[in-house]
Amino acid sequence: EVQLVESGxxxxxxxxxxxxxxxxxxxxxxxxxxxxxxxxxxxxxEWVSYITSSSGTINYADSVKGRFTISRxxxxxxxxxxxxxxxxEDTAVYYCARYWDSFDYWGxxxxxxxxx
Amino acid sequence: xxxxxxxxxxxxxxxxxxxxxxCRASQSVxxxxxxxxxxxGQAPRxxxxxxxTRATGIPAxxxxxxxxxxxxxxxxxxxxxxxAVYYCHQYNNWPLTxxxxxxxDIK
Numbered sequence: 621e622v623q624l625v626e627s628g629x630x631x632x633x634x635x636x637x638x639x640x641x642x643x644x645x646x647x648x649x650x651x652x653x654x655x656x657x658x659x660x661x662x663x664x665x666e667w668v669s670y671i672t673s674s675s676g677t678i679n680y681a682d683s684v685k686g687r688f689t690i691s692r693x694x695x696x697x698x699x700x701x702x703x704x705x706x707x708x709e710d711t712a713v714y715y716c717a718r719y720w721d722s723f724d725y726w727g728x729x730x731x732x733x734x735x736x
Numbered sequence: 737x738x739x740x741x742x743x744x745x746x747x748x749x750x751x752x753x754x755x756x757x758x759c760r761a762s763q764s765v766x767x768x769x770x771x772x773x774x775x776x777g778q779a780p781r782x783x784x785x786x787x788x789t790r791a792t793g794i795p796a797x798x799x800x801x802x803x804x805x806x807x808x809x810x811x812x813x814x815x816x817x818x819x820a821v822y823y824c825h826q827y828n829n830w831p832l833t834x835x836x837x838x839x840x841d842i843k
Contacts, residue, residue, distance in 0.1 A: 655832075665772075665780065665823055667832040681831050715779055722770035722785040722827055729779055 622646040622725045624716050629730030636706055636734075642699040642716030642727055650694035653719040656701050658712035659729075666712075669701065670719065684710075706734045738763050738826050740835035748843040749814050757838045759807040759824035768828035771800055771809045774837075775820045783822075784809060814840070 628640040642654070656668040669690040670679045678690055689702040699716050711734045717723035739762040749755045759769065767787040772780035782791040784800035787807060797812040811818055819842055824835040 664836050665774075665825070665834040667834065670832070679830055719827075722768075722782060722825065723772075723780070724782050724785070724791065726779040726781070 622718070624718065624725060624727035626714060626716055626727045626730035629714065629732045631733045631735065632706055633736050634707060634734055637702070637704040638706065638732060640701040640703065640714055640716075640730060640732070642701075644697045644699065644716075644718075647718070649692075649697040654692060654699045655717045655719055655723060656690060656699075657715045657717050657723065657726075658710075659715070660709075660712045663712075668714070671699070703732070706732075708734050710734050737831055738765060738829045738833050740824055740826060740833055742822075742824060742835035742838045744838060745836070746839045746841060748841055750843045751814050751816060753814055753843075755811045755814055755818075755840055757809040757811075757822055757824075757840075759802075759809070759835050761805040761807075761826055763829065764804045765826040765828040767803050768826060769800075769802070769807050770825045770827065771798075772823045772825060773818075773820045774823065780823065811840075 623645045625643045653672045655670045658666050658668050671690045687705045691700045713729040713731050715729045716727045718725040741760045743758045769787045771784040774780040783798050788800045799810045801808050821837045821839045823837045
């Protein structure tokens with residue numbers, strides 16, 4: 621069974637940093653591209669970042685470019701999102717999602733709250 | 737950026753009735769269009785990918801159609817568990833984008 625479990629969310633102040641993790645199981649993680657998608661409270665879905673299986677291609681939404689860094693460790697079956705210089709508008713549930721002709725599996729999400 | 741427009745914003749339907757949800761893209765996305773269902777407090781669930789292919793385990797009452805810029809998700813006979821928010825998503829052009837969602841609620 622495919623499982624994606626996010627962790628690392630929490631309450632931070634504007635300008636601070638946070639690192640999210642996504643632990644994958646039930647499939648060969650090293651062969652799939654992965655993504656981070658977020659959802660602000662009561663709002664729709666927003667794609668954040670994408671990374672290919674070998675980390676050879678990485679893309680970011682303009683809203684996070686230069687502040688967020690996606691990475692992965694295939695030996696640990698883990699995906700990461702390093703978030704720096706956080707803003708109020710980054711408050712959201714962050715989901716990791718497997719990419720295979722769309723986002724076929726999603727984790728349950730981890731809540732990041734940016735507030736002073 | 738490819739903007740996805742979904743209509744209607746809210747669709748009120750009685751159980752057993754048919755529902756048709758629309759998604760329009762500001763530029764062609766070929767057939768790289770997916771539909772997701774999201775219930776309160778849950779992660780999105782993939783329903784349809786490639787515009788018309790049902791994902792694993794998705795009931796046959798869900799169907800997708802369209803290509804290019806015009807797409808439709810049809811639910812042939814609404815069941816109680818189908819009342820939710822539905823998002824379309826294009827993965828043909830960067831950045832990847834989602835529509836704003838259509839809420840299907842009970843009439």
